[in-house]
Amino acid sequence: MGNIITINSSNYLINFTMTNRLFLVSALIFLSIACSNKEESFGETEITKWQYGKNGAISLTYDDGSINQFRKALPIMNRLEFPGTFFILTGAIPGSEYQGKFIGRPVETIIKETASIPTNKENFFERASAAGFLGYEGTIEYHSNAGGLYEAGKVEEAYKVMDDLYQKVRNGKFKPGSKPSNEVLEAKGISWDDIRKYAEQGHEFASHTITHPRLAVLDEVNMLYELEKSKEDIKKQLGEKYTFSAEGPYGTEDERVMEYAYKIYPALRNRMPEPFLEELNRSSKALPGASEKEYVQWQRGALSKTPYDLMKSWVDTTAASDNVWLVLVFHGVDGIGWEALTSERLDEYFQYMKAKEDKLWVATFGDVAKYMRERENAKVGVAKESNKIHINLNHSLDKKWYNIPLTLKTYVSPDWKEVQVKQGDKDQKVQSSEDEKGTYILYQAIPNEKPVELSRA
Numbered sequence: 001m002g003n004i005i006t007i008n009s010s011n012y013l014i015n016f017t018m019t020n021r022l023f024l025v026s027a028l029i030f031l032s033i034a035c036s037n038k039e040e041s042f043g044e045t046e047i048t049k050w051q052y053g054k055n056g057a058i059s060l061t062y063d064d065g066s067i068n069q070f071r072k073a074l075p076i077m078n079r080l081e082f083p084g085t086f087f088i089l090t091g092a093i094p095g096s097e098y099q100g101k102f103i104g105r106p107v108e109t110i111i112k113e114t115a116s117i118p119t120n121k122e123n124f125f126e127r128a129s130a131a132g133f134l135g136y137e138g139t140i141e142y143h144s145n146a147g148g149l150y151e152a153g154k155v156e157e158a159y160k161v162m163d164d165l166y167q168k169v170r171n172g173k174f175k176p177g178s179k180p181s182n183e184v185l186e187a188k189g190i191s192w193d194d195i196r197k198y199a200e201q202g203h204e205f206a207s208h209t210i211t212h213p214r215l216a217v218l219d220e221v222n223m224l225y226e227l228e229k230s231k232e233d234i235k236k237q238l239g240e241k242y243t244f245s246a247e248g249p250y251g252t253e254d255e256r257v258m259e260y261a262y263k264i265y266p267a268l269r270n271r272m273p274e275p276f277l278e279e280l281n282r283s284s285k286a287l288p289g290a291s292e293k294e295y296v297q298w299q300r301g302a303l304s305k306t307p308y309d310l311m312k313s314w315v316d317t318t319a320a321s322d323n324v325w326l327v328l329v330f331h332g333v334d335g336i337g338w339e340a341l342t343s344e345r346l347d348e349y350f351q352y353m354k355a356k357e358d359k360l361w362v363a364t365f366g367d368v369a370k371y372m373r374e375r376e377n378a379k380v381g382v383a384k385e386s387n388k389i390h391i392n393l394n395h396s397l398d399k400k401w402y403n404i405p406l407t408l409k410t411y412v413s414p415d416w417k418e419v420q421v422k423q424g425d426k427d428q429k430v431q432s433s434e435d436e437k438g439t440y441i442l443y444q445a446i447p448n449e450k451p452v453e454l455s456r457a
């Protein structure tokens with residue numbers, strides 16, 4: 001049965017030290033009686049896989065912060081009470097302290113050097129980092145293209161893109177000035193005041209860097225600037241809470257980028273290295289049912305031409321499985337942003353999810369990541385009396401981040417139709433339900449707080 005009495009919390013210790021021995025003895029006596037009769041499962045407690053005991057989780061995530069995500073999609077989500085996660089480009093928002101720039105040697109020096117030294121392993125990251133900030137319009141695309149080739153393993157071709165760019169710069173083929181990436185241009189229109197308002201409504205905001213670069217081809221100092229300074233602006237404008245999640249642009253899974261980024265953000269949509277989690281990225285053709293792992297993060301990108309039946313089937317699969325976290329990735333909405341979907345389609349799609357809400361936990365990326373990690377690192381201690389169950393719930397993670405309630409499922413006596421659930425000052429009555437194993441209740445408990453006390457109401 002696996003019932004353990006753990007005494008971890010100091011409050012628990014104060015409350016129970018005096019009666020501890022007696023309590024332990026009576027609990028053990030009760031345990032031996034309980035095991036031999038029909039109330040075998042009394043007190044048995046598990047943390048449900050997903051919050052509220054749902055079958056699966058869905059996170060609705062949006063990249064690049066284009067304006068219709070807020071004007072069109074967000075109100076639909078508010079109407080249906082679905083929280084979203086928005087990965088935003090901080091450099092595009094007025095009032096941000098940090099804008100895109102190149103940190104390094106004077107670009108004139110770099111440009112001059114390209115006339116005699118072809119792009120190679122030693123100078124590639126510097127040239128790719130500077131590419132969008134040479135003082136001309138239309139050069140940022142060369143950075144993006146070189147980055148795409150580099151990440152596809154076409155390193156020599158990526159070098160050629162840089163050689164081509166710098167040759168054109170030297171030959172005066174570009175108009176002087178500067179022009180940011182399309183993503184930054186399309187992210188105009190939102191203010192930090194707006195974002196604060198949406199955050200208060202329950203939506204998660206998280207970094208998608210300052211300027212949407214190909215992080216994999218930036219040198220160390222420029223990569224850190226994009227990651228750290230974006231975080232700094234978010235922290236200043238929204239608070240530290242919103243620096244938990246992040247997404248490196250283009251869904252990068254570059255090892256070097258992941259190593260730097262994980263020192264700055266606790267959770268990346270790009271990749272989560274937990275041993276209990278299988279990741280199927282947006283390009284994966286594998287189905288989540290094939291996985292043996294405790295959890296599967298199944299990322300799907302809904303693009304303009306994605307058949308609606310396919311989009312619905314992702315939701316169906318999640319609701320019919322028990323270990324799937326469907327992470328949907330949206331970009332443009334109603335013509336603004338990459339691969340835009342119509343707001344009518346989104347409305348229809350979100351309503352489809354709403355109709356299956358009894359099986360689905362729709363939550364922000366950060367909350368689902370926290371829930372899984374808390375659960376995987378938590379210990380449940382159960383102490384039983386004939387008319388009471390004491391539950392201790394603790395985890396070893398950093399409490400600054402990992403503070404969301406976990407759902408517990410505890411088997412109670414068949415005659416406990418309604419159960420009093422007490423934790424600290426919180427007190428609620430919960431109706432019991434039945435499954436093949438017995439009578440149980442589902443309830444929310446906060447880890448690392450006072451023990452939960454269950455009794456017949």
Ligand SMILES: [Zn+2]
Binds near residue numbers: 183208212250
């Ligand atoms: Zn993006």
